Amino acid sequence: MSDVKYAEPIARLVNAFKGLPGIGEKTASRLALFVLNAKRDYAEELGKSLIAVKDNVSLCPSCMTFSDIAPCGICRDPSRERGVVCVVGDYKDMVAIESAGTYKGLYHVLHGLLAPLKGIGPDDIKIDELLMRIKGDQIDGRESEIEEVIIALGFDGEGEATALYIQRLLGAIDVKVTRIASGVPVGGSIEYMDSSTLGRAFEGRKEV
């Protein structure tokens, strides 16, 4: 067998593509060959935007979201309700809530959830920053702006553990803490719901 498989720059690109999640050898080759056949402009645009994202995006000092400006667009937007902070696990969750378009308050991005089995403890996610943000706001002399913290974490093990941890921490502070509702999703049929979801849905029932 010849040792020439791909020319070196192609092999290097295949290898770099393989670093992306869900991209194996075969897909990486396909992508590299696509780039070989694509216009130079395209390769350059993808290459530059990869580097630009690392150069120009950092964490908003207030809400910890990814942003190219500090504070981020949401934190500096005067039309957002400054009294409500929604705690999310990661940036994607924030983007999903923003896309839904109903929430008008601020955010706090934890960048992870507590997962002792994976070695992720409170110091590995942005919990201190949340606490400091709320406390700092209160120490500042004037009345705290933040009146409510909405915990919008998932209802799986890690989400529950993190929610509980934050609830306890915030219990010591004069701030209202709420958690988004768990139940049957819109469009979901009762028939296909798992028993935990049904349990939650009954627990959270409301008088109509």
Added chain:
Amino acid sequence: MSDVKYAEPIARLVNAFKGLPGIGEKTASRLALFVLNAKRDYAEELGKSLIAVKDNVSLCPSCMTFSDIAPCGICRDPSRERGVVCVVGDYKDMVAIESAGTYKGLYHVLHGLLAPLKGIGPDDIKIDELLMRIKGDQIDGRESEIEEVIIALGFDGEGEATALYIQRLLGAIDVKVTRIASGVPVGGSIEYMDSSTLGRAFEGRKEV
């Protein structure tokens, strides 16, 4: 709904990823967020190898394969049989044959197959270059080095049409033209073969 969805550099990266084949909005977002959380070194390596592949890879002037040197590693390799040229549809086919490791001759990469319905004619693929290569070799005064052209194109419509076209062109030149065999693949069971494959397999039967 807020118009802030992703910060601009992130949106740009998502967009660039969407240019890759088989990568939709959702996967592009996933990849972009992976890059955001990845080490800067990784983003830089992927970015640089994208640009390097366009800067350093071009077509071998002899066999038309992608290469970072001219002529390519195979064309300049003295251990390859210089009398045999294997015609393949694209670079991936060449890589597959090289990986199989039994073929020891040279290549000619067409970079496409004839497909009139897609508007791909003989001028759009490297057929002229193949002809010139064989003829040029003969005009050169000395006896032609190329004794056999092996057509290794697929047995689908486009492959068949292209093979036929090349066969006819080369019929006018003093060179042996062969085509790789079609039949039941190794490991294939008769039961699951389509009728065209079985037809080919019977046609191509050999005395044992």
